Amino acid sequence: MKRIKWSIMSLAIIFSLCAAFATKPHWDCTTLPQYYFNGSVYLPVTQFYGCMQGITTCTYYTNNGGITYAPCTVGTYDGCAGCVVSPSQSNSNSGH
C-alpha cells in the first residue's frame, strides 16, 4: 500500500511542478511600460489600473519607442480598479 501511495503522490507532485513551469509565461510583457488605447491614441496606464473581465485587449506595450504597439493583457481597461471615493472627498470636490 505504501508503494502505491508514494507512487500516486510523487506522480501528482511531479506533474504539478512540470505543469506550473510549462505554463509559466516565458516572457512577461507586463514588465515593460503599459499603455491603453482610448479610441484614438495610446496613453500610459495609471498607477492602479486594472483589467476587468473581457475579451478585448486591456493594455499594450511598445518596444520601438511608440512607433507600434502590441497587445499585452486581456480584458477591459479600468484606470482606477476598485477605487472608492469616500463621501468626504466627494463632498469637498463638489464644493469647488
Place this chain on the structure above:
Amino acid sequence: MFKRQVMLECISALLILLFVYASLSKFLDFSTFYREMHNQPLPKSWTPFLVWIIPCSEIAISVSLIFERTRLLGFYGSLIVMGLFTIYTGVILMHFFPYVPCSCGGVIKRLTWTQHLILNLSFVALSIVGVIFQRRKRFTQITFKNQIKNSFV
C-alpha cells in the same frame, strides 16, 4: 478497505496537484499575481498579506495531505480554502461587487468565473469525501486498536 484507501490516496493526490500547481504558478509569476490580487474587489490594504497567505497556505495544505498523521487536517484545510474560494466566486457571479475582475492563477486564469465555480465546487466535494473517508478510517483504526487491547486484558 483497500478500495477506500486507494480512493483516499487519489483524492489527496488530486488536491495536492491543484494546490501545488496553483501556488507555484503564483510564485513563478509573482508580479502578475500581485497586480491581479490588487485588481480584486477587496480592500487594497489586504493585498500585501493575501499575496503571501494564499500560496503559502496552499503549500501547507499540500504538505499536510502527504502524511497520514496530518491528512485529516489537510482535508479540513482544503475544505475551508476551497469553500472560501467558492463563496468568493459565487459573490462575484452574483455581481455583489461593483465590477467583475479577471480570474487568476496559471492556466486556471483562462477559465471564466462560471467554470471557476464548477471547478471549485468539484474540489469542495472531493474535500468533503476526503474528510468523511479519513474520519472513518481513523475510527476503524481506533476501534481495531481497542479490540486488540481488550483481547489481551
